[in-house]
Amino acid sequence: MLQSIRDKSSGWIAFLILGLVIITMAFFGIESYFAPKVETYAAKIEGPAKFWIWGKQTREISQDEFRQRFEAVRAQERSRQGESFDSETFESLETKRQVLDSLIDQQLLGLVAERDGITVGEAEVAEQLKATPEFQVNGVYSPDQYRLALAGQGLSHAQFMSRMRADLAQRTVPSLIVDTALASDAELDAFLRLSQQTRDLQLIDLPTPALPGAAPTDAELKAWYDENASRYRSEEKVAIEYVEIDGNLLEAPTTVDETTLRARYDELRSRYVTEPQRTASHILVSVPADAAPEAEAAARERANALVAKAREAGSDFAAIARENSDDLGSKAEGGDLGVVEKGLFDAAFEQALFALELGQVSDPVRTPDGWHIIQLRELTPGSERPFEDVRGELEAEFLATERERVFSDLSGRLVELIYKDPTALAPAAEQVGLTVQRTGLFGRAQAEGIASIQAVREAAFADAQKLERQVSDTIEIAPNHVVVIHVIEHQPEAALPFDQVRERVLADLNADRLAKASLAQAEALLERARKGEALDALATEVGRTVATLPGVGRQGQLPPALVDVAFSLAAPEAGKPSIGIAQVGADRHVLVAVTAVTPGKLDTLDENTRSLLRDQLAQARGLVEYQDYIKSLRRHYTVTVAEDRL
Template sequence: MLQKLREKTTGWLAVVIVAILVVPFAFFGVNNYFSTAVSNYVAKVGEVEISADDFRVRFDQYREQQRRQLGERFDPQAVDNPIARRELLERMIDEELLAQTSERLGLTVTPAQLRDAIAEVPAFQVEGRFDPTQYQLLLTAQAMTPRQYESQIRRDLDVRTLPIQLIDSAFLTDAELDDFVRLADQTRDIEYLAIMPPTEPEAALEEDAALAWYDENRERYRSEETVAIEYVELSSADIEVASNVDEQTLRERYDEQRDRFVEPEQRLISHILIKLAADADAVVVAEAETRARGLIERISAGEDFATVAGEASDDLGSRASGGELGWLEAGLLDAAVDAAVFAAEPGLLPEPVRSAEGWHVLKVAEIRPGNQVPFEDVRAELERAYLDGERERAFSETSGRLIDATYRDPTALATVAESMGLRVQTSAHFSRQGGEGITGNPEVIAAAFSRQVIEEGLSSDSIELGPNHIVILRVVEHVPPEIQAFEAVRERVEAEALADRRAKAARARADALFERLKAGATLSELAAEAGTQPEQVLALRRFAGSPDRAIVDTAFSLPVPSEGGLSHGLAESSPERFTLITLATVTDGDPSKLDSANREAIRRQLSEIQADLELRAFVRALRDQIPVVVVEDAL
């Protein structure tokens, strides 16, 4: 199954499987979907809650991923906004729906599949092979235990399993493929006549006409609402703490946390798998066990384990390396296999072991005992953790005092900050689209334009900008939106009024010529008035790059003409550019001209598209079956 996961989650279809669907299905037709009740979760899927903490962690991961991918092009407003938050939540809901359904159907990931998935992560490999030490180091650097990481990967695989099964079941009939080819390769013979915009000098816009346009479109000329704020920003990174840490303190912490600084025992393990189907009967199971015992006898008699594994193992992932699984620590294998190999002495295990995948012939080649990491090796880490803890403690104390003080006196942010020795900063005016620096943060923008901050003049609640990083703000000046005076926008009014006049004139002229075309006039007869000559395109293809896209789209939207007749169309490329079209002939594509390779390539592509549609429909159906509640206020 892992091979299928790899094959099916590469390329464009991976987006469909992993991010199941940015399109938020639940916006439509789901009873009791929205909720504003006070709760500790952002959504509830069936009986499972998606907590606010889980959502925040996932969103932080998403934001950091976007920051790394986009680099200098990263735009916080494009990433951190209500739409992006909702899309991510919808994705998490879909994942939970699929996970629950997979569990109900018994589509669970085996320990061996989990092990293989982890072993194939390039970051955990040294010289192309899984390295337990590298694995442990990287997880430690991320403040994550192997158990936490394995749980995360298992969850990811559980979510993907069901979509893979659905995708594998999608198929396309020959008749459907032939119909697609007839349409996709269809060609059309057309003639078209571009209608040139008027060339005569444009009359100046009269004052009355400009004023009339301004009065009819006053809302176009409303200024943006803006605010200027004062704010206090507090971050643990900016808090100074004593840099000299007492040696005794660090040694005491080391003694308290000795269990953290242990390199676990590792064993170099090889296996030969005799694979069994999940529904194998007793006879098949017994035959596989007999086969496994026969392999143990061959190896015990002197045959090389690696050679026998290369011939007999059903584990494609390890067979090429003589069955070697690498250095592993306890907990990575199937429970029965794990218990057997970590209780054994080095050498070939005398009995085969049964797992969910089948029978295993096992060998422990070597054992690395667990070791206590000496204090000197982790001193820098302990010191860094101690200083970080001191900063967090100081941040927690200072932020708590600041929040309490602004709560007691919500109209005097500057006075509160001054009494605590904190710096008050001010911003330039910015609109609801945001400004520079901190005023580009969506949560800061939302707070600055909230009713209590603008109308009541109160300080905002504490806004979390990141871990141990907050800001509290207060609006010092508010400029409400207002319709700008005519003189202030005169140039814009005149330009837009003239553009509207030109567009209406062009449309009226095009409509009149189109009516004459439908009444029987030819394009050649209309050429003089259009200001151009007709052009003919034979065998125009649906995805042609020229002529203009609007012409191609209009040509392929026209009905097939009757024998000897024409179909007529009017394409609009812009408000002032129109084209008359006549369609003479439609020729369907010929499926018989496709060779087998191209035919199968098209079949695969269409099957993927069909699988995508079926997967979307499946998730929609799950939303109808399993109650979903979203707590709007928690977002």
């Protein structure tokens, strides 16, 4: 048997199999056979393979990346909705998928930019950076503010510029789709006819009918109670103990010596010293960094010729740039780059610019994009605010900083003690000299005192506090004002006994019976009206009159539900109105008849308004086309979502 195995393992097939095994191990490593990969992504996007199983574009959205975006959206929604924000509802899987889908769409656009070789020039990136509000002071780009913002995010200039370049690249295709969408005059006319259409209506506001039959029996009430048990439950409640730290009430220094202020002035000198501002234009002769020597020489020769032309007496640098520059971002503006600060462009570019005199044109400057010819168009001198002028500002800022330091030290010591024992608040509060206070039981929706603050209620009803009885993290309720809570009592939601809510059950059942009776009455009258009975006769029968409303538009004063029904009905035929019913209350219905439809008029708008509406219609179409484009990408790429990791 061993000889048979040896004979069969020495042929060309065995060598082929062995070769494939060796190649596989060379690519993936033998450790992959013994250490299985543990997937941690929230979503993964894979493109089609270029050759068999190789060459796929792949990107993953990590759980941390998803969670950061989710928390950012949570903060936005809490700010937008205010007291009505429901944290528990926001945590739904549907909301999580919406947030994840937005991240997936971004990654898809990034893959497309990578696949199609979409790049963004330095001038466009610099222009976008200077227009970012986060880096501006009083609406003007500030290099100091830019550096502070990057330091707060833990990013270097190169890292941020790389991110911005990638972001602009992935936004290129969507921008082109939306910006190039068109709407014709015929489409605008059709839209205006429909949107400004009016309808002549006849309405019968039907009365709420009397309760049908005898009063419900106890058996019927109990049956209703059992079928709608979720309505009759007590509210979940908690009680908390808490400590509050308000920076405005803490003891802090109220004076500062002159030496300290002068040292702070020297430390913050860049804030009070304005560097000279240079406004520049450039001409780009594009040539790749790895271009062939012949192409490099030709580009250099062309750049030298343009320098000579720009230096001629009476030459127009902007005209030369418009005619010759390869920088599409600035060519149309005559090469205008605006104000150029240090750190925005390539080091060689900046070194040449900052060595120029006003109006001077540089020699060709090589960067990875190609050869640049630079002109210094404007030079605004810098300025300096002396110590005496800013002394009061420095003093106020220093004292505020000291108050923040005292607040930060106290809250930091409290947090450190809580981390040592996260199940008890009182011992930590006692060590730092804070008083523990208590509340009574309160619910999720509203409360009094400290629990009237929504963020406090949200923390109190979180599982970690409500069920595990852990002390919360600090909850910021105002600048330099935090509270830390500990749930001391939890009263779960529970079914309310039938006897306790019998009157509520009776009211709810009667309301349901009225709603059904009202609908039945409306449907019966609708059927009779459609068979040809006169509306006046039907109105008289129910003790009402027919209201005639000519020329009702979509934006009228009628209830929205009634308008929706009126404009959803078909146009009436000759002598025969279109009839429907609209529900305008729990037990109120209106019989709606459309007797005439008048298209919107096209001659009431001037050309400027028509142009504006046409642009809006085109933009709306562009957004729809963009969504279709994203859907097509999702068909082209494979998207895998790990919902259990969200």
